[in-house]
Amino acid sequence: MSNGMPASGHATSRVPGHATSRSNAYDPALVRELIMGPNPLRLCEETLDDAAAHGCALAPGSLVLDLGSGRGLTSAFLARHWGVRVVAADLWGNPADALATSARLGLGARDVLPVHADACDLPFAEEVFDAVTCIDAYNYFGRASAGSASLRPRGTFAWSASATSPATTRPGATGWPVTTPTPPATAGPSRPALLPG
Template sequence: MQWMQRAEYPLSSKYDPEWVLANDMGPHPLWLLEDLARDLDLRPGMRVLDLGSGKGVTSVFLAKEYGAQVWAADLWIDPTDAAANFTGLDITALKAEAHALPFAREFFDAIVCIDAYEYFGTADNYLAYLTSFLRPGGQLGVATPALRREIRELGHIPEHIKKLVGWEAIAWHTADWWRFHWEITELVEVTSARLQETGWQDWLTWSRAVSEHRGTTDDSLAMLEQDQGEYLTFALLTARKPGGS
């Protein structure tokens, strides 16, 4: 799997592709996190919430590459199963719903969410809830599926996207939409909001790898091949809570 050794993602290239594939739950989580982290300031000893952590691949990356203390929170994966990946690392696995997080206010230095925020984060009042768990000066980082144009602007959901995800695509917003959605609240200072230039190609490459690994066609493959990068990518978003030093 030489194609996994990507010059753009030197940290991700250190991880066994078979391990990442075995823990697959969507687009390559480490490529997304490594790109997102370029816009964050992650340091050893930080308390980091990995929200929607899945099987914990991103949590392992945060602990190993940045020396973070990580809380890996997911609704669907049994914490015991996820914890099997965490041996020797400062990671706490727990089951948690995104609207009922069991943490003290201002507990975290950073909150990271990779390929999950679209399921719960578009509500107007969610940012206020989530940032209540960030200390003043704390950071928020999100990587979420995006379209290059808003569905409202298009007037419809492109058929090849609708065929796979239906109405859920209305949560796949542009980076500009997210910037406004966050900035207007004055709850955070948006430090970066960009579309991932290689997002579609990375997603397609990974979908093909998953298909080969499983010996079946990945659900997203037809959608991505049909799209040809016209609409699909990822939005990478970072912000800082006002205050702090």
């Protein structure tokens, strides 16, 4: 684990509370160095495990937009453990820093492509991404439509914030318009918002 990373491998099911989860395998000093709040690897893992448990798993090879990616740690985590290609979009982070994080963790621009972008004014065509993730940053955007136009029909929007449980929405699911990927009013610390497709 010389670079702070565990051995490569795609995601497998995790037993809740199990001490050998993917996020626990990372060097704590590396995580502390690269984060700006709660452990984003744990939030990402819990969010995506929850999504998979509700039929919204990320398929290897999918193209994922990681909104509010900061220095790229969650983006590298997604690429390495879920086998997806990630566009790491952040308004305040430096794409060079995110690229350096990916390189430090054994990944390249084919795995994680960092871009400087505003989540409320993304420079992408409509319906490009198979999934949009947002780990502990969605509350900064101030609007419900961040990232939704770039999501393919039946794609997964998975987000978490440190004050809430992981939430997953599937735009286009029965009863929920594609332009509104926000969770229902029942979302909160004790009830994750889930919309199975």
